[in-house]
Amino acid sequence: MAAPSPGYSITLRVDGPPDFGATTRLAHVVAEAGAAVQALDVAESSGDHVTVDVTVHGTSEEHGEQIRAAVDAAEGFTVRHVSDRTFLLHLGGKLEVVPKVPLTHRDDLSRAYTPGVARISRAIAADKSDARRLTIKRNTVAVVTDGSAVLGLGNIGPEAALPVMEGKAALFKQFAGVDAWPVCLATQDTEEIISVVKAIAPVYAGVNLEDIAAPQCFEIERRLRDELDIPVFHDDQHGTAIVVYAALINALRIVDKEMADLRVVVSGVGAAGSAIIRLLLRAGVTDIVGVGRTGAVHRGAELPDPMRVWLAEHTNPRQVTGSLQDVLEGADVFIGVSAPGILTGDDIATMADRAIVFALANPDPEVDPVEALAHAAIVATGRSDYPNQINNVLAFPGFFRGLLDAQTTSISDAMLSAAAEAIAGCVADGELNSSFIIPSVFHPDVAPAVAQAVARVAEEER
DSSP, X not given: OOOOEEEEEEEXXXXXXXXXXXXXXXXXXXXXXXXXXXEEEEEEEOSSOEEEEEEEEESSHHHHHHHHHHHHHSTTOEEEEEEEHHHHHHTTOSXXXXXXXXXXXXXXXXXXXXXXXXXXXXXXXXXXXXXXXXXXXXXXXXXXXXSSSXXXXXXXXXXXXXXXXXXXXXXXXXXXXXXXXXXXXXXXXXXXXXXXXXXXXXXXXXXXXXXXXXXXXXXXXXXXXXXXXXXXXXXXXXHHHHHHHHHHHHHHHHHTOOGGGOEEEEEOOSHHHHHHHHHHHXXXXXXXXXXXXXXXXXXXXXXXXXXXXXXXXXXXXXXXXXXXXXXXXXXXXXXXXXXXXXXXXXXXXXXXXXXXXXXXXXXSOSXXXXXXXXXXXXXXXXXXXXXXXXXXXXXXXHHHHHHHHHTOSOOOHHHHHXXXXXXXXXXXXXXXXTTBSSOXXXXXXXXXXXXXXXXXXXXXXX
């Protein structure tokens, strides 16, 4: 069974007997059901009963029902109500708009709105670049999706994607002070997406593309970068690549290997996998094999899109073929951005000595981390309940902070590399070990370090 997680946290309101040991027995019942007890609070008390709110972490929605059933079956206890704490957190959404200026009397209104605002509008009409100085454009990013490739959920549409985009916007603000807003589009047509984003661009200083399926995402990003005068960043590609590269930099310090000597296997050649490969090639890795659903990408294979054609031309120098298990043998590094449970510990055992495994499929990784660790020197996942969480939040807030501060109009590969190196540098020599190759997402130095690195490159490239 998976480990209990705050993502499946519930509070059960339970009526029980008023005796001294009731709460202890209740905690034991919940623990026996496999939940992690977080709190026991007496909500009501009388001469004949006590009502207790017991907050627990479970492993799934089904597990929550099992916990409830176990408590109901215990002698003397009745579950009155169950609250899902994740749903409660999302009630009404996670964002709000708050004015930055006081609006307390007539003078405020005259300057913030009519008639004073007309002076600001005329200034911008005369010089459109003033919009960045005099409006929210200065610090605002659009988080754009069509809902076609959300998390591990797939094509769930714009409405279902909205909670994820809200969360993304909240992270922008929390970690880097960037005002971001979700823009969920009711179209999955490439040309319509490009047209809509171009039409709303005057409001924003940058665009963060999110959860748009490959191969459409490549064309959308390329066209928007060519046709807009603000930076466009596809986080599923470049955010993932930045953090993977950062983690690999530090992992190699532990296993004492060099980029140029590595044999790397990447499972998943969509948006994330292709961007990881491109960034690692830039870093000096020469032997990379990408593996898709039909096996290793190689020249001569039937390839469905231009990105895979590019990968076939620029990777797999030994022209190996076969399944993931076939090409994994002897590899130094496995990077998974594909599907859960496609490898076993025995597969990892075929890798080279002091192997590195980044199994990043969410919520369930490509290989069980415990099984992988029996054979690999370093294991990382995308999950917060295992060591070495590779999470895009380490990259995108600071990356956009740097772009906005530099007022740049474009993004370069040098910026991506600089961001990764900045993240890696936030782990001090005395902190580095096999369970700590990447800083915490809450590390206060990460976003500022990334922002400074990106802004520095932007200045150098002007």
